[in-house]
Amino acid sequence: MENYENTVLAGVGPRLRALRRARGTTLAELAAVTGLTTSTLSRLENGKRRPTLEQLLPLARAHGVPLDDLVGSYDTGDPRVHLRPVTRDGMTFVPLTRRAGGIQAFKVVYPPASRWGSPALKTHEGYEWFYVMNGSVRFVLGDQDLPVRAGEAAEFDARIPHWIGSAEEHPAELLTLIGPQGERAHLAVSQ
Numbered sequence: 001m002e003n004y005e006n007t008v009l010a011g012v013g014p015r016l017r018a019l020r021r022a023r024g025t026t027l028a029e030l031a032a033v034t035g036l037t038t039s040t041l042s043r044l045e046n047g048k049r050r051p052t053l054e055q056l057l058p059l060a061r062a063h064g065v066p067l068d069d070l071v072g073s074y075d076t077g078d079p080r081v082h083l084r085p086v087t088r089d090g091m092t093f094v095p096l097t098r099r100a101g102g103i104q105a106f107k108v109v110y111p112p113a114s115r116w117g118s119p120a121l122k123t124h125e126g127y128e129w130f131y132v133m134n135g136s137v138r139f140v141l142g143d144q145d146l147p148v149r150a151g152e153a154a155e156f157d158a159r160i161p162h163w164i165g166s167a168e169e170h171p172a173e174l175l176t177l178i179g180p181q182g183e184r185a186h187l188a189v190s191q
Helices: 002-023 027-034 038-045 053-063 067-071
Strands: 086-088 091-095 104-110 127-134 136-141 144-149 153-157 162-166 172-179
Touching: 002 038, 002 053, 002 067, 027 038, 027 053, 038 053, 053 067, 104 162, 127 144, 136 153, 136 172, 144 153, 162 172
Parallel strands: none
Antiparallel strands: 086 091, 091 104, 104 172, 127 153, 127 172, 136 144, 136 162
């Protein structure tokens, strides 16, 4: 049993480093989010310090992965994806992918239009694509104000100031893909 524990703990450091690098996060940025020192994070990543549960929990939360992903637990054989919705600023995000880096997929539920004030445009790194599954949204991109209805899609550079909100008095449901800068969604049409 001790050999198994040593093997599991030895793999945590490389996993932590790979997750942090895939997200493009520095040790200082991760330290600010987790409350751990940069020195502790560096020693954990280099295998010079054995991780404790008190250290792994904030790291899993910061990376948005289950604790099992940090310790490399055995695959249970269950193929189902266990979705854990997150609510932020009135919106509900349901992650549809679990890997760090690359394109991330989410189902996003926007609350009814009556809950929004005036649009607060935001920017972030990456490229976004969304498809409206139910309802319709008001999509503000730079100086454009566009309606996007069920069955329609949009894609854009997320560095351009943007805002998305339900355009109706009921929630809007979207499938959203967010990728690193330069990655775009490509649709293939077969005939």
